[in-house]
Amino acid sequence: MKFFSQTQWNLKNCVIFLDVDGTLVGEGGSKLDKASLKAFSKLKKNNTLILCSNSPKKERTQKLAEQLNVDWTKGSHKKPHKEVLGELKFPKNKKKVMIGNLFCIDGRFAKNISAQFFPVKTVVSPHEAWPNKFFYIIDRYFFSLWI
Numbered sequence: 230m231k232f233f234s235q236t237q238w239n240l241k242n243c244v245i246f247l248d249v250d251g252t253l254v255g256e257g258g259s260k261l262d263k264a265s266l267k268a269f270s271k272l273k274k275n276n277t278l279i280l281c282s283n284s285p286k287k288e289r290t291q292k293l294a295e296q297l298n299v300d301w302t303k304g305s306h307k308k309p310h311k312e313v314l315g316e317l318k319f320p321k322n323k324k325k326v327m328i329g330n331l332f333c334i335d336g337r338f339a340k341n342i343s344a345q346f347f348p349v350k351t352v353v354s355p356h357e358a359w360p361n362k363f364f365y366i367i368d369r370y371f372f373s374l375w376i
């Protein structure tokens with residue numbers, strides 16, 4: 230499995246829901262590195278991108294969305310619940326894709342909204358708490374089996 234920054238998908242005409250923490254940035258991060266920005270720009274050319282974060286740091290996500298010039302999940306619903314979709318505007322006739330690092334949240338969300346799930350390797354920030362790191366392992370080796 231690759232980090233988002235290493236991916237080279239040839240996606241066109243899709244609505245892409247993009248997880249933030251652990252996918253675009255490390256937990257709580259607010260800036261994409263060069264490689265991630267490049268991968269992001271490539272996807273943005275031919276698709277509708279929406280930042281899809283469960284983080285309580287809404288201001289961070291809003292800023293990031295504004296910088297990247299895409300929509301984001303401002304509503305009260307959270308992944309993996311499909312009600313998240315009701316709070317967003319996007320072309321309904323297009324194929325849906327969910328890109329994220331967690332099977333138990335992003336993978337289940339994809340299933341709930343009939344999107345294709347593209348899992349990516351988790352970006353772990355240097356100050357990441359050990360329970361998080363432990364959880365990433367559980368997610369990868371356990372949750373991934375029954376999603």
Ligand SMILES: [Mg+2]
Nearest residue numbers: 248250251330
């Ligand atoms: Mg994540």
